[in-house]
Amino acid sequence: MIAMPEPDRAVLGRRAEIVQALRRLVPGEGVIDKQNELRAFESDGLTAYRQSPMVAVLPETTAQVVDVLRYCAANKVKVVPRGAGTSLSGGALPLADGVLLGMGKFNKILDIDVANRCVVAQPGVTNLGITHAVQGLGLYYAPDPSSQIACTIGGNVAENSGGVHCLKYGLTTNNVIGIEMVTIDGEIVRLGGKHFDSEGYDLLGVMVGSEGMLGVVTEVTVRILPKPPGARALLIGFSTVEGAGDCVADVIGGGIIPGGMEIMDRPAVAAAEVFVHAGYPLDCEALLIVELDGCEAEVDHLTAAVETIAERHGATSCRTSQSEAERLLFWAGRKAAFPAVGRISPDYYCMDGTIPRREIGRVLQQMKQMEARFGLRVANVFHAGDGNLHPLILYDANKPGELDRAEAFGSEILRLCVHVGGVLTGEHGVGVEKRDLMDTMFNEIDLNQQQRLKCAFDSDSLLNPGKVFPQLCRCAELGRMHVHAGKVAFPDLPRF
Amino acid sequence: MSVLEPSDAKQIAEMISWIVAEGDTLEIVAGGTKRALGRPMKTDHLLDVSRLSGIVEYEAAELVLTAQPGEPLASINAELAKKRQMLAFEPPDWRALLGAEGEPTLGGVIACNLAGPRRVRAGSARDYILGFSAVNGFGEIWKAGGKVVKNVTGYDMCKLQAGAYGTLSALTELTVKVMPKPETACTIVLHGLADDLAIPTLANALNSPFEVSGAAHLPASAARRSKVSVVAAGLGAATAMRLEGPRPSVVYRTTALESLVGRGARLNEAETEAFWSEVGAVQPFLAQGSRIVWRLCPTPSQAPSVAYSILSGLQSAEFYFDWGGGLIWLSLDSEEAGPDAGAGIVRPVVKTAGGHATLVVAPEAVRASVPVFEPLSAGLAQLTARVKSGFDPRGVLNPGRMQEGP
Numbered sequence: 001m002i003a004m005p006e007p008d009r010a011v012l013g014r015r016a017e018i019v020q021a022l023r024r025l026v027p028g029e030g031v032i033d034k035q036n037e038l039r040a041f042e043s044d045g046l047t048a049y050r051q052s053p054m055v056a057v058l059p060e061t062t063a064q065v066v067d068v069l070r071y072c073a074a075n076k077v078k079v080v081p082r083g084a085g086t087s088l089s090g091g092a093l094p095l096a097d098g099v100l101l102g103m104g105k106f107n108k109i110l111d112i113d114v115a116n117r118c119v120v121a122q123p124g125v126t127n128l129g130i131t132h133a134v135q136g137l138g139l140y141y142a143p144d145p146s147s148q149i150a151c152t153i154g155g156n157v158a159e160n161s162g163g164v165h166c167l168k169y170g171l172t173t174n175n176v177i178g179i180e181m182v183t184i185d186g187e188i189v190r191l192g193g194k195h196f197d198s199e200g201y202d203l204l205g206v207m208v209g210s211e212g213m214l215g216v217v218t219e220v221t222v223r224i225l226p227k228p229p230g231a232r233a234l235l236i237g238f239s240t241v242e243g244a245g246d247c248v249a250d251v252i253g254g255g256i257i258p259g260g261m262e263i264m265d266r267p268a269v270a271a272a273e274v275f276v277h278a279g280y281p282l283d284c285e286a287l288l289i290v291e292l293d294g295c296e297a298e299v300d301h302l303t304a305a306v307e308t309i310a311e312r313h314g315a316t317s318c319r320t321s322q323s324e325a326e327r328l329l330f331w332a333g334r335k336a337a338f339p340a341v342g343r344i345s346p347d348y349y350c351m352d353g354t355i356p357r358r359e360i361g362r363v364l365q366q367m368k369q370m371e372a373r374f375g376l377r378v379a380n381v382f383h384a385g386d387g388n389l390h391p392l393i394l395y396d397a398n399k400p401g402e403l404d405r406a407e408a409f410g411s412e413i414l415r416l417c418v419h420v421g422g423v424l425t426g427e428h429g430v431g432v433e434k435r436d437l438m439d440t441m442f443n444e445i446d447l448n449q450q451q452r453l454k455c456a457f458d459s460d461s462l463l464n465p466g467k468v469f470p471q472l473c474r475c476a477e478l479g480r481m482h483v484h485a486g487k488v489a490f491p492d493l494p495r496f
Numbered sequence: 497m498s499v500l501e502p503s504d505a506k507q508i509a510e511m512i513s514w515i516v517a518e519g520d521t522l523e524i525v526a527g528g529t530k531r532a533l534g535r536p537m538k539t540d541h542l543l544d545v546s547r548l549s550g551i552v553e554y555e556a557a558e559l560v561l562t563a564q565p566g567e568p569l570a571s572i573n574a575e576l577a578k579k580r581q582m583l584a585f586e587p588p589d590w591r592a593l594l595g596a597e598g599e600p601t602l603g604g605v606i607a608c609n610l611a612g613p614r615r616v617r618a619g620s621a622r623d624y625i626l627g628f629s630a631v632n633g634f635g636e637i638w639k640a641g642g643k644v645v646k647n648v649t650g651y652d653m654c655k656l657q658a659g660a661y662g663t664l665s666a667l668t669e670l671t672v673k674v675m676p677k678p679e680t681a682c683t684i685v686l687h688g689l690a691d692d693l694a695i696p697t698l699a700n701a702l703n704s705p706f707e708v709s710g711a712a713h714l715p716a717s718a719a720r721r722s723k724v725s726v727v728a729a730g731l732g733a734a735t736a737m738r739l740e741g742p743r744p745s746v747v748y749r750t751t752a753l754e755s756l757v758g759r760g761a762r763l764n765e766a767e768t769e770a771f772w773s774e775v776g777a778v779q780p781f782l783a784q785g786s787r788i789v790w791r792l793c794p795t796p797s798q799a800p801s802v803a804y805s806i807l808s809g810l811q812s813a814e815f816y817f818d819w820g821g822g823l824i825w826l827s828l829d830s831e832e833a834g835p836d837a838g839a840g841i842v843r844p845v846v847k848t849a850g851g852h853a854t855l856v857v858a859p860e861a862v863r864a865s866v867p868v869f870e871p872l873s874a875g876l877a878q879l880t881a882r883v884k885s886g887f888d889p890r891g892v893l894n895p896g897r898m899q900e901g902p
Contacts, residue, residue, distance in 0.1 A: 115696065193795070195793045196615065196822040198659060199872065202656055301745060302742065387644055423644055426648065445636045449887070453653070456885070
């Protein structure tokens, strides 16, 4: 288990006084301090980690957010922002000595602006809620993380969430055009808006994916897109995962960017088929789902092209959806892959590394060896187009030592991802989960530079500390410049 | 002023450490084609990173290209074309606009976060940087991001480097996401639409499911200057919508879009390429003598009223619109614009419409006295200064390029 920072006893000792002060700022039921009620916030999607917050605050207005953050900054109280709490990396894991700032009451859509192709929403609106608000107009919000029924747009901003369609339509960062945020000092800052480009540094781009460590988002403006008129899905079976991977490479190399492109390995296919009866072929080692979207002429053209490529790569089967119902059924198995795996194993641990796709064979092979070594099985689903792997490590938390083994297994998979030229996380975020692996990707100078950015927003490290960075910020030290005049390695200019 | 010509990241780090120790400053250049963009600087040294050139790695099937910042865009484009790929943000060529010669580089277009007409659909340079390494103002070599297309590990420093105009770090290597080049392209041109009809028409087209990847409106004065005869010969305004993709799809969508916005003239593939590179390169406002050129980014639907409000205060104003109205190029007679280049009229109008304005072409003395970029609110200015200081506490790198001060 990853250790969280030691709670500040002085702050804990002032708990009653802090709760009282917060009650003055957010009246009524907006402040929760009873232990049994706080339990509702003790975990997010990374359920192995649990911690009740010192107190939970549920503000309703930006002014209240300003007041709460100002109070916390002045009194050196830590703050953990939270949307729906669906983070898979522990981004919203509370701190024992911290305020849990729940943004769930910010649940209104403020503006649907078709002429400017955007929606302005409060951060507690769900991802799917935005699409629901505009689908009558033939429009939708593109990023679709699988938790989209529950997860909030504010949380999506914090985590830079992805989804199955992001190879073609981008991550959250490519689809958010403006935010209003409050800094830990209680300053309201607007970044971006309905217009293009940034007037200065792209701080909006920095805020997206900052895992709640730089500010609290109080309003989000997202780009909405016209819904593609049609879509068709292909189910393509392969006798090896490498074969499926090569097919994907040829589809993309051939100039086709499908709306979605997913691979499931044999264990994942078997689990999903039993659960959903999607008609998946059970005799293949890898199942590739390709979705092609656009106007009918384009879908027809691309379907034929992908079928040809699949045949060339020795596909063992290839089925094309003949109706919208069948297309959705093809997806139902993939979308239910996690719960389906949940049925064949008491617990599973979902990883999220990204690799250069050409390394897929090597990575899966080494994962097989690890399965034997750790004595745990893995089912694999991945976003094949962008090389984003979701190995699901099956374990039983009730068996002593299995969770630790699953975590060690997961760490080793992620180290492998980095080793072959990939990264620790494609869309779930670093959070608590991958915090202590950051040094596999970044050296001390890289991490220091990231932390100096943190210091520019939050010099006392009060916002979501203990996440993302293996060490807490030491802003004063990081800002110091060591200049040794005359002693630098480059004393003489004219040589160049 | 001395010119430093490092050939690798380590030398850049040594040079910056030395410059910090001396208390000097430096300007970062490669091709030098965008030196006239932004506030003029007076630095002690010129850091020419042209020698950091070359494509390090290019994997077409992974959609990933890694190159050094001094690599010319032309050679990157040529390499990508061999695999029928491209930089989807369509880097515009502003050499003629800025009166510059030389070769634009990857580092330059990323540092300035420039994008062409396809930005309206595909995003800007900032949307395509996957990772980089650089030297900060501490003289440290550091890196961020990765070399894969999907990555959320750590803060997204890539966005911050794009559009920082070299004020945070000197780039030493860049990894970008590349995209397939569309098989073919076609443009529908509607002639004679008034501005306040053209912008809603473009919005309508962009909201249609026909995947419009260019949406520009050239009033008569600008359309007349096009070298694409179909556009110029319309003898009036030209409202243009580009469609790209596989041939059967483009054929279908062209007809479908026309049934939505009305039938127009059609530009073939070659004409389409010529026209949109003109739009990106601000061709309508080239060779106009000594005029002032502004780049306005208002809320798109407000574009016509922004144009008319400015015109009512500055009668020499000429406009054209890109990005469905989200980008207005404004040209002013320098005498009428006066010593503030028209900022006193232009800025409040754009601000009210929700957006920002950049002074792109003006004499050096004017760009030194009039803020080139949109002045920031007090809170944002303080935050910006703290960010800058976290990368370059001594104000060594491109000081004053974006804002007055270090």
